[in-house]
């Protein structure tokens with residue numbers, strides 16, 4: 001059994017310096033502030049004297065010698081000890097048992113003084129770290145002064161009563177100032193279900209296993225991007241994999257894309273400069289986003305905003321890959337090395353290098369690899385490692401806010417347009433006639449063309465109001481209408497279901513209510529009395545967020561349907577060319593059978609199909625070579641491709 005019993009103990013009278021320690025704490029930048037003010041602040045408000053002695057053998061011996069006359073003396077250095085002792089060895093070892101043998105002479109009565117047997121609370125050692133590590137004040141004064149107080153420390157949240165406190169307590173007692181300027185408090189790592197990890201429960205993750213499985217960058221990235229540092233982290237493989245895919249994978253793929261084409265073209269970035277005036281709008285957009293990112297990340301890191309930094313890096317990488325590269329791919333495929341291709345290379349190169357440099361503190365290994373291959377391989381005079389380069393400087397001249405805002409709107413519209421296509425179940429290869437957009441800014445034709453191309457829509461038109469495409473259906477809100485007009489509920493339901501939804505919405509907007517008269521009984525229904533839903537309309541599909549509304553006209557006339565078939569055919573033929581193992585430059589004979597409608601469409605569009613698939617000849621009613629059966633938008637047909645012999 002464990003028995004507790006009271007013993008005499010040594011205390012440091014912290015209550016005597018309560019005001020000082022609170023004042024010093026208020027000079028510290030706590031992240032999050034709530035722990036510094038709350039949990040830690042409350043702890044200081046109720047400060048207790050520090051029970052600093054331990055009845056143990058191992059530990060830092062308490063430096064107090066006691067005389068039988070009652071006098072106590074606290075020794076401050078080896079030199080002082082030797083000067084007061086007759087039996088202190090020259091090479092005194094300051095731990096037990098050696099130190100216990102050293103006695104000193106009582107300055108009051110001249111008798112022998114003995115050390116009190118206790119050792120110090122280990123937190124006292126940890127709190128003495130700032131000066132003890134340098135053996136200050138006995139040496140290294142300059143070193144200590146250069147490093148004290150620390151710019152930044154970090155530990156887990158349980159350290160509010162541990163290291164965070166012992167550092168501040170001792171620093172207040174000795175120097176009466178805070179020992180650190182900034183502190184990030186970390187939350188604990190939990191398992192997938194939010195349970196504390198423990199060996200006995202078997203839910204603990206071995207960090208080395210996780211590192212071996214995912215790599216250090218992926219594990220680091222997970223902790224940066226997942227949630228604010230001070231919140232508990234639910235660690236599981238899927239969460240790490242998501243970060244890997246969304247950021248590390250996207251960055252690596254973009255880098256690999258650049259390397260693939262730069263190798264083909266023997267592109268050497270040291271031989272060219274980025275000539276801003278000559279750049280395309282897409283290039284200027286990426287460079288504007290890039291410089292805004294550098295600025296943002298610098299600001300965030302200065303303010304210890306870790307998660308915000310990671311998310312900004314991730315969002316830029318997504319834009320670079322899924323918008324810039326996606327829209328500009330073909331520029332890298334162009335023949336020769338025209339100015340437009342140089343622009344694309346230099347823009348992407350600049351973005352990759354700069355992004356790597358600002359991401360290097362978070363993902364040190366992948367960025368080093370990119371840097372070594374993209375920079376060091378062509379420039380031997382560049383710093384040896386990415387971690388020896390300076391943080392990039394912002395080029396304010398490259399920042400064009402209007403451009404960024406416009407492109408953000410384009411992206412917003414494209415996302416909504418894709419969603420509208422999805423809900424109408426029309427795939428992207430099927431051209432659509434019209435799309436209407438209601439947004440704060442009417443975009444110029446340059447941007448409208450990007451949207452049309454991206455969404456495969458013939459014409460995108462900005463409108464002040466898209467209400468005309470939207471209709472509504474109304475039902476009574478039983479909770480409020482029931483008590484008011486109980487008897488008339490049946491009639492109200494019927495009347496609402498027969499309304500012209502579009503007109504009724506206008507009436508509701510102007511009058512604030514819908515008015516009915518049932519044989520002289522007046523009924524007034526306000527918004528609170530109505531369940532309003534957007535009515536399904538067979539001709540238009542609407543998608544909206546808080547800034548933009550898009551309306552897709554999903555009526556497909558014969559011409560659009562035919563174009564859809566042609567696009568579908570070309571795509572299938574390209575797939576078959578690949579599956580048959582043809583070279584990109586091989587000319588082919590195309591054959592088709594089994595569907596007259598498809599045959600007609602091919603005949604009408606022979607020129608386009610031949611041109612896009614390098615078909616020199618088209619044969620009907622018989623398939624030959626590599627053949628396959630397809631369902632093209634509901635039409636079943638067989639196709640064949642063979643190499644032109």
Ligand SMILES: [Zn+2]
Nearest residue numbers: 067069106109
């Ligand atoms: Zn004495």
